Amino acid sequence: MxxxxxxxxxxxxxAGVSVTTVSHVLNDVKYARISPETRDKVKSAAEHLGYxxxxxxxxxxxQRTGMLGLVSEDxxxxxHAGRIILGADEAARARGYNLMIINTSGSASSESRDAxxxxxxxxxxDGILYATMYHRQVQVPVNLGSVPSVLVDSVSIGGSITAVVPDEEGGARAAVGILLAAGHTRIGFLNNTDDVPATRDRLRGFRATLTEAGLDGDAAPVESExxxxxxxxxxxxxILARPDRPTGLFCYNDRMAMGAYRAAAELGLSIPADLSVVGFDDQELIAANLYPGLTTVALPHYEMGAWAAGNLIDAIEGKTDLALMALHPTILDCPLVARDSVAAPPP
Amino acid sequence: MxxxxxxxxxxxxxAGVSVTTVSHVLNDVKYARISPETRDKVKSAAEHLGYxxxxxxxxxxxQRTGMLGLVSEDxxxxxHAGRIILGADEAARARGYNLMIINTSGSASSESRDAxxxxxxxxxxDGILYATMYHRQVQVPVNLGSVPSVLVDSVSIGGSITAVVPDEEGGARAAVGILLAAGHTRIGFLNNTDDVPATRDRLRGFRATLTEAGLDGDAAPVESExxxxxxxxxxxxxILARPDRPTGLFCYNDRMAMGAYRAAAELGLSIPADLSVVGFDDQELIAANLYPGLTTVALPHYEMGAWAAGNLIDAIEGKTDLALMALHPTILDCPLVARDSVAAPPP
DNA sequence: GGACGTGGGAGACCAATGACCAACAGATCA
DNA sequence: TGATCTGTTGGTCATTGGTCTCCCACGTCC
Structure with missing residues (x-):
């Protein structure tokens, strides 16, 4: 204590020795020549005094604090932010670092971000982790460059900072894949209207997967809200009012899937017997608690936090060069989380 | 920058002066007598160099770091933790402090907590905030006492550390109150089975409020899971299978309320026309997204974080004495959040 | 009796703070 | 009228708790 x-x-x-000796003993300095007896004296004195x-x-x-700054949005x-923090904290602590956290608003001015x-x-x-709440491009604070930094869940507009982001397209492919595997051929997509990477990449993954399966991906029904x-x-x-009503629905996120559940209930469609649904995000509170449990795709927030902290520390300790990694963002897998909302299409 | x-x-x-002068000018030391010209020289030099x-x-x-440690569970x-962090961060930053965050598991050993x-x-x-994930009694780490500390959402077993907790009973009273105000007389409670303060206090608030309204609080139906x-x-x-089926349901938390929604749907009971429901926690993801929106009681996590940080800083700066406040935990209001799940009982 | 090995200490340094001191001006005093 | 006072302006230096680069003292070996 x-x-x-x-x-x-x-x-x-x-211990009856000099401060130099104490420092040497306590830090196990390799070149220091200290007798075992002296070492013991120092160690027990330190323990005794509660040093x-x-x-x-x-x-x-x-010139090393062993602290990582984490500025996180919202x-x-x-x-999501909690997961990133947790991943970063565990990775950092495993290597002797601690986190200083600052919250920023997604709508904060650039001056406030600079501050x-x-x-x-x-x-x-020793380094900074800059995390956004959803995958997008950001204008990073100018002073971020003065110390090793990594972007989490976003890429910088100039592309000059190392970043780690989720594999949106791969996640969409996994989602559509499980519907295809269950036997669905009429699959629709409930997409987001925001112009962010996730919107574009998930749509691309959706269409491509269908096309590769021999269906007409370009003609597949998509409704955005x-x-x-x-x-x-x-x-x-x-989408359920269309003449060729889909039997499988891929939803941009779990919240939209929750809306789809209600629409299905109102139409007398039972999930998964009449309609299979796949979400995105794996927000446990929703996905695990809907009835039936929502099959969805998880965003790797914990993993991104851990990856970012680990690589940041590598860079700080000179083991890697962030500048090299800044060329392309690192893309982390979005695993499918199977629950009970997917079944074979009705006959 | x-x-x-x-x-x-x-x-x-x-600036052509001594370091002392620079220190005095930059810190606006009151007793330092420095000419305006010198001050300007120093300030512009500092700005120029990016000091x-x-x-x-x-x-x-x-001997002051201006840093607050926050150890938070899960x-x-x-x-919830995010809200506490946000409240603490904003209160701390307003007074020039920053937060160092460490995550701990709710099931961590006491050695790991000590570490x-x-x-x-x-x-x-300069001080430590110790936050738990839900309101309970905790055995605090022994070394917590060596620096000013405040417990958030829990009380220490010895009662020796200042704490801030939610007004569980008051929240329950508000929840039952809105059901009474809507005209309900047959009100049931879906309670938790854990033996924690929230379980006991909410039950007490439930019964007392009914009794004070002239109903038989002790006989009111309660089912625990x-x-x-x-x-x-x-x-x-x-509870809905009872002969004197309640028309109003107070649920221990929003997740249980979500289960009640499903039970009601299966029984053909429409909310709020046939059954009114009130939750607890105000987990936005659930409460705002259920259909109809769930009327619930909010836990003051943001406020507890802010209160804790503010009072911790007061203690650090010698403005208050935490020992005095440790006698009784501070209790913060749990406000009712009205949405659409409460209406008059069916005729 | 130099070379070498062993055990350990002295003191500069990191970037600030702050109590106390110094130099110089004009003012006051005997 | 020279000496002392006093107010203004700013500097000196110890201090904070470590780390780290020399450096020294003492044996011993050939």
Whole structure:
């Protein structure tokens, strides 16, 4: 139990040696030649007094704080940020680093974002993780470049910062794939209306997978609405009113899928007997709690956080070069999470 | 934009003064008598060089880091932690403090919890916020006492640490109140089976409010299950199968309410026409997205985080005495969030 | 009696803060 | 009228808790 009032000096006095020796012993400095007896004296004195190193002083001298700054958007709005934080925290702690977290609003001005990074820089973090709430392009704060940095769930507009993002297209392919595997041939897509990478990439994955399966991907029904429950409901009502009603629905996210559930219920369609549904995001609160459980595609937030922290630390410790990795964003897998909303199409 | 390589010394040279003067000017030291001209010279030199203070060095010298440690349970599991973090971050930043966050598992060993606090102590945080995921009693790490600390959403077993918790009973009263106000007289409670303060206090609030309204609170129907969707479903099936079927249901949380929705749908009961439902927690993802929107009671996570950070800083700065406040936990209001799941009982 | 090996210490340094001191001006005093 | 006062302006230097680069003392070996 660290006693804030005892420093290396007190330990030195108690052990009857110099501070240099204490430092050498406690840090296991390789070139230091200290007798085993002296080592023991120092160690037991340190333990006895409840010595704990002052990381501030260490950092000042070594120019290494062992702290990573994490600026995250809208921490409280979705559980996504929590996953990123958790992944980053575990990866960081495994290597002796800690996280300093600053929350920023998705709608914050660029000055306020600059100030956030400034605060981190003044505290001399060794590197910065910059996380957004959903996959998109961002204009990164100018001062972000002054220290090793990694973007999480976004790519920088200039493309100059190393980034890690989800494999949107691959996720869509997995979603459509499970519907195809169940035997569906009339598959529709409830898409988002925002012009973000996820919208485009998931649509591409949707069409491509159908085409590769020998269906007409370009003609497959797609209805777009804002990506909320109500939008999903409306889009589902429209798509299910088509003459060639789809038997399988791929939804842009779990919230839209929740709307599709309601539309299906109103139309007397039972899931999955009459209609199979696949979501995206794996928001546990929704996906696991809908009835029947929603088969969906998980976004790798934990993994992105861990990857980002791990590679940031590698760069800080000179093991890798972030500039090289900045050329192309790293793409992480979006695994399918099978629950109970997919079955064979009705005969 | 902070330039890591320029310190107070470089500024001093550029301005043609001593480091002391630079320090005095930049910190607006009251007793320092420096001519306006010199001040200008220093300030413009600092700006020019992109000087930013080294908070590490400041902290070492002043014995104040301006950092608050936050150890939070299960950051990624619920959105609750995010709210606490956000509240604490905003309150802290408003007063010039930043947050160092460490995640801990709800099931972590006490050694691992001690180690978490140790890490914070070695970094010389000025104070510690210890947040749990749900309202309960905790055995706090022993070393927590060595620095000002506040418990968020829990109380310590010895009662020795200042704590802030939600007004569970008041929330239950508000929930039952809105059902009474709508005209219901047969009101049931779907309770949790865990033996935690929330379970007991909400039940007490439920019964007391009914009794105070002239009904028989002690005889009111209560069904307990684990506080998940499935548990809510089962408890609702049971309570709705009673001969004197309730027309209003108060649910331990929004997940159980979600189960009640399904039970109602299966029984052909329309919400709110045939059955009114009130939840607890205000998990937006669920409450706002169910159909109809769920009227519920919000837990003040943001407010608890902000209260904790604010009072912790007051204590650090000597404005208040935490020991005095440790006598009784501070109780924060749980406001009712009205949506569309409550109406008058069927005739 | 130099070379070498062993065990350990001195002191500069990291980037600030802050108590106290110094230099110089004009003012006051005997 | 020279000496002391006093207010203004700003500098000196120790200090914070470590780390790290020399450097020294003492044996011993050939």
């Amino acid at each position: 660290t006693n804030r009032s005892v420093g290396i000096k007190e330990v030195a006095v108690a 704990g190193p002052n990381r501030l002083a260490q950092a000042l001298r070594t 921490i409280a709005t979705t559980p 956030d990074v400034e605060a981190l820089l003044e505290r001399r973090v 804002i990506s909320e429950v109500q939008g999903g409901y409306e889009a589902a009502r429209r | 902070t330039n890591r390589s320029v310190g107070i010394k470089e500024v001093a040279v550029a 930013g203070p080294n908070r590490l060095a400041q902290a070492l010298r002043t 950051i990624a599991t619920t959105p 978490d606090v140790e890490a914070l102590l070695e970094r010389r945080v 684990i506080s998940e969707v499935q548990g809510g479903y089962e408890a609702a099936r049971r």
